[in-house]
Amino acid sequence: SSNQMWGGRFSAGPDAIMEAINASIGFDRRMAAQDIAGSRAHAAMLAATGILSDSDAEAIRKGLLTVLSEIEGGTFQFSTALEDIHMNVEARLKDLIGEPAGRLHTGRSRNDQVATDFKLWVRDQIDAALQGLEALIRALLVQAGAGADWVMPGFTHLQTAQPVTWGHHMMAYVEMFGRDLGRFRDARARMNESPLGAAALAGTSFPIDRHMTATELGFDRPAANSLDAVSDRDFALEFLAAASICAMHLSRFAEELVIWSSAQFRFVTLSDRFSTGSSIMPQKKNPDAAELIRAKIGRIFGANVALMTVMKGLPLAYSKDMQEDKEQVFDAADNLMLALAAMEGMVRDMSANRDSLAVAAGSGFSTATDLADWLVRVLNMPFRDAHHVTGTLVALAEKKGCDLPDLTLDDMQSVHSAITGDVFGVLGVENSVASRTSYGGTAPDQVRAQIARWKEVLG
Numbered sequence: 001s002s003n004q005m006w007g008g009r010f011s012a013g014p015d016a017i018m019e020a021i022n023a024s025i026g027f028d029r030r031m032a033a034q035d036i037a038g039s040r041a042h043a044a045m046l047a048a049t050g051i052l053s054d055s056d057a058e059a060i061r062k063g064l065l066t067v068l069s070e071i072e073g074g075t076f077q078f079s080t081a082l083e084d085i086h087m088n089v090e091a092r093l094k095d096l097i098g099e100p101a102g103r104l105h106t107g108r109s110r111n112d113q114v115a116t117d118f119k120l121w122v123r124d125q126i127d128a129a130l131q132g133l134e135a136l137i138r139a140l141l142v143q144a145g146a147g148a149d150w151v152m153p154g155f156t157h158l159q160t161a162q163p164v165t166w167g168h169h170m171m172a173y174v175e176m177f178g179r180d181l182g183r184f185r186d187a188r189a190r191m192n193e194s195p196l197g198a199a200a201l202a203g204t205s206f207p208i209d210r211h212m213t214a215t216e217l218g219f220d221r222p223a224a225n226s227l228d229a230v231s232d233r234d235f236a237l238e239f240l241a242a243a244s245i246c247a248m249h250l251s252r253f254a255e256e257l258v259i260w261s262s263a264q265f266r267f268v269t270l271s272d273r274f275s276t277g278s279s280i281m282p283q284k285k286n287p288d289a290a291e292l293i294r295a296k297i298g299r300i301f302g303a304n305v306a307l308m309t310v311m312k313g314l315p316l317a318y319s320k321d322m323q324e325d326k327e328q329v330f331d332a333a334d335n336l337m338l339a340l341a342a343m344e345g346m347v348r349d350m351s352a353n354r355d356s357l358a359v360a361a362g363s364g365f366s367t368a369t370d371l372a373d374w375l376v377r378v379l380n381m382p383f384r385d386a387h388h389v390t391g392t393l394v395a396l397a398e399k400k401g402c403d404l405p406d407l408t409l410d411d412m413q414s415v416h417s418a419i420t421g422d423v424f425g426v427l428g429v430e431n432s433v434a435s436r437t438s439y440g441g442t443a444p445d446q447v448r449a450q451i452a453r454w455k456e457v458l459g
Ligand code: ARG
Pocket: 024, 028, 083, 084, 110, 111, 114, 318, 320, 322, 323, 324
């Protein structure tokens, strides 16, 4: 038999394969609450504008509440023949209340309906991402505050570069996740226009009030062009783009945690709660959560590429291609939220090993730049010459198998006769980080100022 929603012109029902490729109910049932919220707003508006009688609107309102409770209670019978969540809900409404159910679709289409549902769903996910990010930033601020003046090596090329503070390193991630917050907030502000009432593509001849439904659903305004409103998936793409960048940040941090928790580094100890063991090697404590967070970027960025590819080249307005938007976004959102929560838990639980950090901070000639700067400041040497002299001293220390502070004054003067004993004052890592007082530098006071600023920002 033909479809009860659109079967008027059809004499035969769909092939089983047609049904299988066409149906989205297997996944878009996740938008049931949004679909019902949209329908309730639409029905209330139809009554307020006199398009629907108050008694029909009331029957629809009550019926939709019943449908929602059936779905939430797990008793709802989803049907593949009814394709998607929109028609599943409407068909059940018809079972429950009869004829008035057929009046709900006046002045709307599944095209504006699905755009509305999906936008509401994505908007909720943005709010969840904002919450997850804020929680993670708060956990980082605790770590940064505890070790604002703990020294550790800073790296470039993963080779020892200059000493930094633990707090400074934590705060670098606060800046990254702070920009992610901004990106999600920007996306939310831009997407918050209601597609509802755009109807199939051209608008409608019924005297609907799109401002009313927009307000009811928490949108700032109705989308201004009906063709664009049903064709636009920018909101999902912006979510995926922001999610991709955020996942990339999570992945970089996760990589550092994997390295830092190794026996060779011992910079951090991850908690048992966020580690796993090995079934063969009894000594193992593996950073699986960090590794999985590191990997999540793959599917999240994949979703971004997939949806961009679906959307490119689609003529206006709606095409069924657009049904392929949801699974990618659902999967990306689920995994981003999981990654954020896991990272927050790991950061909360982990302990930085202050002693290992300090030992590592002093190795690898990490204060060579301080030595060069001293030659410039005290001996008025051009920086390029100071760089060369310091390089020669590093080579000497390497030959002697010691670090820079272990060289004698004679050693120093054999390379440059004007060097005085004062130079040893700048070779210690504590002095090195304390001297980096330029705005945004690694000096503990700078770090504490940034922690205070972020605490104020978050309130
Ligand atoms: N299930 C469809 C989707 O997810 C709903 C919109 C269908 N519209 C249509 N004209 N067939 O995109």
